[in-house]
Amino acid sequence: MSSFGSQVRGRVIRPEDAEYDRARRVYNADIDLRPSLIVQCADVADVIYCVNYAREQGLSAAVRGGGHSAPGFGTCDGGIVIDLGRMKGIRVDVERRIAQAEGGCAWGDLDHATHVFGLATPGGIIATTGIGGLTTGGGFGYLSRRYGLACDNLISADVVTADGRLLVASATENSDLFWAIRGGGGNFGIVTSFEFRLHPVAHVYAGPILYSLDQAGEVLGLFRDFMRTAPREFSAFFAFLIVPPAPPFPESLHGKTVCAIMCASTGDLATAEEIAKPLREFGPPLLCLPHPMPYPFLQSLFDRLLPHGLHHYWKADFVTELTDDAIAAHVKFGPAIPTVQSALHIYPMDGAIHDTGPDDTAFAHRDVRFVHIIAAVTPDPAALRPQRQWVRDYWDALHPHSASGSYVNFLMEEGDERIAQSYSGNHQRLAAIKHKYDPENVFRVNQNIKPVPARSAAS
Numbered sequence: 480m481s482s483f484g485s486q487v488r489g490r491v492i493r494p495e496d497a498e499y500d501r502a503r504r505v506y507n508a509d510i511d512l513r514p515s516l517i518v519q520c521a522d523v524a525d526v527i528y529c530v531n532y533a534r535e536q537g538l539s540a541a542v543r544g545g546g547h548s549a550p551g552f553g554t555c556d557g558g559i560v561i562d563l564g565r566m567k568g569i570r571v572d573v574e575r576r577i578a579q580a581e582g583g584c585a586w587g588d589l590d591h592a593t594h595v596f597g598l599a600t601p602g603g604i605i606a607t608t609g610i611g612g613l614t615t616g617g618g619f620g621y622l623s624r625r626y627g628l629a630c631d632n633l634i635s636a637d638v639v640t641a642d643g644r645l646l647v648a649s650a651t652e653n654s655d656l657f658w659a660i661r662g663g664g665g666n667f668g669i670v671t672s673f674e675f676r677l678h679p680v681a682h683v684y685a686g687p688i689l690y691s692l693d694q695a696g697e698v699l700g701l702f703r704d705f706m707r708t709a710p711r712e713f714s715a716f717f718a719f720l721i722v723p724p725a726p727p728f729p730e731s732l733h734g735k736t737v738c739a740i741m742c743a744s745t746g747d748l749a750t751a752e753e754i755a756k757p758l759r760e761f762g763p764p765l766l767c768l769p770h771p772m773p774y775p776f777l778q779s780l781f782d783r784l785l786p787h788g789l790h791h792y793w794k795a796d797f798v799t800e801l802t803d804d805a806i807a808a809h810v811k812f813g814p815a816i817p818t819v820q821s822a823l824h825i826y827p828m829d830g831a832i833h834d835t836g837p838d839d840t841a842f843a844h845r846d847v848r849f850v851h852i853i854a855a856v857t858p859d860p861a862a863l864r865p866q867r868q869w870v871r872d873y874w875d876a877l878h879p880h881s882a883s884g885s886y887v888n889f890l891m892e893e894g895d896e897r898i899a900q901s902y903s904g905n906h907q908r909l910a911a912i913k914h915k916y917d918p919e920n921v922f923r924v925n926q927n928i929k930p931v932p933a934r935s936a937a938s
């Protein structure tokens with residue numbers, strides 16, 4: 480153990496160290512695990528030392544990018560945490576519209592580095608989420624209807640595999656590994672550097688439109704019909720929420736439960752306002768906030784509402800059609816949303832996401848139109864118990880109207896069957912690639928795909 484410490488350049492933190500308690504914590508405060516060793520890696524060499532050490536000692540290895548995994552896969556009990564959070568180097572090639580970002584970057588880091596050149600790549604809607612977990616799980620956000628998933632914009636990646644090698648994964652090098660890390664999560668290795676394709680994105684027309692709760696059914700119908708014809712440059716998601724007691728919301732709405740459509744368009748700003756007209760005029764709305772803003776401002780709009788250290792419990796599903804029966808279930812359960820940080824969101828999964836085939840990458844669900852997530856989030860750990868029941872009851876009511884399988888990055892610990900369903904027809908191929916690159920399942924602190932040799936995986 481002591482010679483291991485002298486080999487790494489990053490910080491090695493053990494249970495007896497003063498910073499241990501802070502370092503073991505992840506974003507979801509409901510996760511309370513105690514690793515035997517936390518290494519805040521400084522570079523690729525540190526990552527390789529850690530992987531070799533974990534494999535040789537038979538330790539669980541939890542890989543932490545941004546630490547946002549709701550089931551807490553950025554930490555573990557008794558094993559080693561390989562924390563990439565200090566590895567935040569970014570290089571933007573403006574001419575070729577490419578960014579290289581180290582595995583510990585958050586979306587806010589990458590958006591900041593590319594926005595100065597009027598460029599961006601699809602990422603999640605919270606700036607503090609890690610590019611590592613989000614991209615390897617698929618990754619969608621406001622830009623996805625126009626430019627696809629985060630993983631669809633990956634050109635190549637540097638990957639430390641379970642045997643301690645550093646491999647390039649791309650369409651031409653280790654292409655099976657490249658296929659697997661685009662949706663297969665952290666199962667196949669640790670991505671120390673991502674190379675992303677960038678797109679021209681500078682200012683966006685964005686913001687929420689709030690509607691009265693007694694119109695929730697009609698607003699859900701409006702959202703469904705609007706998304707059917709909205710151009711790809713225009714993204715929007717539906718939400719039930721409690722209005723936060725802070726600007727820009729007027730005091731008269733503070734603490735009120737409402738429904739909302741959150742808009743974000745990367746198209747011409749005046750045209751976007753015109754496209755949003757049916758949303759702006761319906762109701763009429765309680766409040767209409769969309770306006771032009773810099774893209775990174777949109778990306779961090781909800782960061783203060785959702786800081787590190789709240790208690791989370793989520794359930795989610797993909798949705799092929801937002802049926803009238805599903806809308807009736809939303810109208811029944813959505814208004815009981817428990818806290819200002821909690822939410823029901825229905826995100827679009829169409830447009831450019833459908834341009835990639837179901838077996839072109841590990842991310843299989845290329846035919847669904849939406850993904851919904853019911854999230855109970857609270858600063859009070861005791862309150863999470865009854866709120867969990869709200870999530871489960873709501874999800875149970877929606878599940879018969881959902882597609883099979885969920886988005887792996889929205890799964891809690893829900894068992895092997897849910898994981899297999901979430902990979903649909905790609906699961907066997909993933910199991911075989913897992914066997915090739917990680918036969919001993921060193922990378923098992925994740926939505927785990929068990930290694931199965933190619934022949935039996937296919938049989």
Ligand SMILES: Cc1cc2nc3c(=O)[nH]c(=O)nc-3n(C[C@H](O)[C@H](O)[C@H](O)COP(=O)(O)OP(=O)(O)OC[C@H]3O[C@@H](n4cnc5c(N)ncnc54)[C@H](O)[C@@H]3O)c2cc1C
Nearest residue numbers: 544545546547548553582603604609611612619665670925
């Ligand atoms: C508030 C909030 C908002 C979110 N919004 C969105 C959204 O808009 N769109 C969306 O698609 N998802 C969203 N998510 C889900 C998010 O994609 C997952 O939580 C994701 O796992 C977070 O990645 P991370 O690196 O922060 O997490 P971590 O907890 O650090 O890691 C999660 C998993 O990814 C693996 N991993 C992390 N980094 C690497 C790496 N460099 N190489 C290999 N494996 C790695 C880990 O092993 C672990 O299994 C959101 C989550 C939260 C909490």
